[in-house]
Amino acid sequence: MQTARLALVLPFALAASLSAQATDAPPPSVSVLHCAHLVDTAAGKLLGETTLVVEGNRIKEIHAGTVDTKTYSDAATARGANFSYRNFTRGTCLPGLIDAHTHLTSETSPTGFTDQFRWNIADYAIRSTVYAKRTLLAGFTTVRNLGDTANESIALRNAINAGLVPGPRIFTAGQAIGTTGGHADPTDGYRQDLAGDPGPKQSIINSPEDAWKAIRQHYKDGVDVIKIMPSGGVLDESASVDNAQMTIEEIKAIVAAAHDYGYTVAAHAHGAEAIRRAVLGGVDSIEHGTFMNDEDMKLMKEHGTWYVPTIIAGKYVQAMAEKTGYYPPQVAAKARQVGPLIQATAGRAYKAGVKIAFGTDAAVYPHGQNAKEFEYMVQAGMPPMFVLQAATTHAAELLHKQDQLGQIAVGRVADVIAVPGNPIEDITVMQHVEFVMKDGVVYSDKD
Structure with a gap:
């Protein structure tokens, strides 16, 4: 009888434990990326100053020009999330x-x-x-x-x-x-x-x-x-x-x-x-x-x-x-x-x-x-x-992944790179990648 009772109780205990772990998980990190230029690959246009807000592994917001980074920093801190800011003053951002x-x-x-x-x-x-x-x-x-x-x-x-x-x-x-x-x-x-x-x-x-x-x-x-x-x-x-x-x-x-x-x-x-x-x-x-x-x-x-x-x-x-x-x-x-x-x-x-x-x-x-x-x-x-x-x-x-990859857009996976200069004027700058973010994680940051 005791064994049967444990068999019934353990799945509920495990579920409660997993629920607690999910509740205790830290909120997703927030990154603000300010780009001197952004390549809009969907429209085939080179945009001017653009700011990207990344939360977790997704692009959350895209703004023309700059944003008040303190607002995002304070909001992230209040939630207990990590915050980072990068300013590519002479760089161009592109999708991964x-x-x-x-x-x-x-x-x-x-x-x-x-x-x-x-x-x-x-x-x-x-x-x-x-x-x-x-x-x-x-x-x-x-x-x-x-x-x-x-x-x-x-x-x-x-x-x-x-x-x-x-x-x-x-x-x-x-x-x-x-x-x-x-x-x-x-x-x-x-x-x-x-x-x-x-x-x-x-x-x-x-x-x-x-x-x-x-x-x-x-x-x-x-x-x-x-x-x-x-x-x-x-x-x-x-x-x-x-x-x-x-x-x-x-x-x-x-x-x-x-x-x-x-x-x-x-x-x-x-x-x-x-x-x-x-x-x-x-x-x-x-x-x-x-x-x-x-x-x-x-x-x-x-x-x-x-x-x-x-x-x-x-x-x-x-x-x-x-x-x-x-x-x-x-x-x-x-x-x-x-x-x-x-x-x-x-x-x-x-x-x-x-x-x-x-x-x-x-x-x-x-x-x-x-x-x-x-x-x-x-x-x-x-x-x-x-x-x-x-x-x-x-x-x-x-790849049949056009709804997931290949462009920077709100809700898309956060694959973002940055190169020095303007690749439309000088395509060789693509050989000098200074920043790599894949799935919201930064792997290279030479700026």
Whole structure:
């Protein structure tokens, strides 16, 4: 009888304890941010003096000009809340940036092709925490992670979400999906007894049926998006950078399965035929698109397909290809093909009216240099405001998070960065982020 009584009492006692803890929780902190300028990414305008009031993890108020900070300070103190004030007298505030194409669990290195035989997955995972922090401090509060080795980016995402390590908000694809011998095949270049025959569980497919198995495995693994490899690529040890490596039927099966499970599909595609198949197959975005032709651009406009150029990656691999021994010979040869073309392709796609979202292929170049892409996009003929929108409102739309991310607005999550000067006049200031707030928490403040 006593045991039964305890069984009834304990849940109520626990509920009372939790209620008391909730009552005792401190009120959310209040921050007032005064900005000399504010980029209104939704309207595509540069505003003058603007003050943001952040409470907890949300934007609570936005005021033109200045406010009486003492009023907010006194109110916060009266409630027992922490108060902070920052005045960016020469700075411009923007929403936290979004990089729609990263690989946070690896980084370029001349020993990268041999490290995979010496390092454990734990080595990559630990290093990923460094790369994640570096990315966040560069002003990128959200990323789409498009491929890893063994789902280690899922663990990284979970650790960041739990507050264990600092880093951007991650939407991860886990392992990229490809075909035998294709750009996603992790055993390309291995000797025969090590190569084996990876299958759908390892993200390698060779039929529409395999495609469904691979997507269902990704769902089981807990990914956020899907990444496929319908064309050759630069940094694998196969011969072609642009040949088509998936059939339309395989791509359609991947897209159908992915959309069933609520995923968007990003397609790594350098070659024109691979791009055509991917667009007709229903993918949501084309990544890189180096050899994209006029027909591809027309199809992308008709289908509403996004384009993520990754100009910085092309330029970086071209430069490294000239360093003897940095890449295997066949990789260096492909890098010399892609590097000189990718920026001009991005410029043509912009002029053709293709939808463009910001992405860099971080890891192909050192993490933290993501904002160099803004400069390259402007050089390609895109206006400064457009490239800022590409990394905010456009990328948020690509992620289907336009109601949450990509702009500073009352009620939105408090992702705010500040740069010195005016990025509309000088886009290179985006490479010198002085303040980073993600989800209401300040991670960098150099002012």
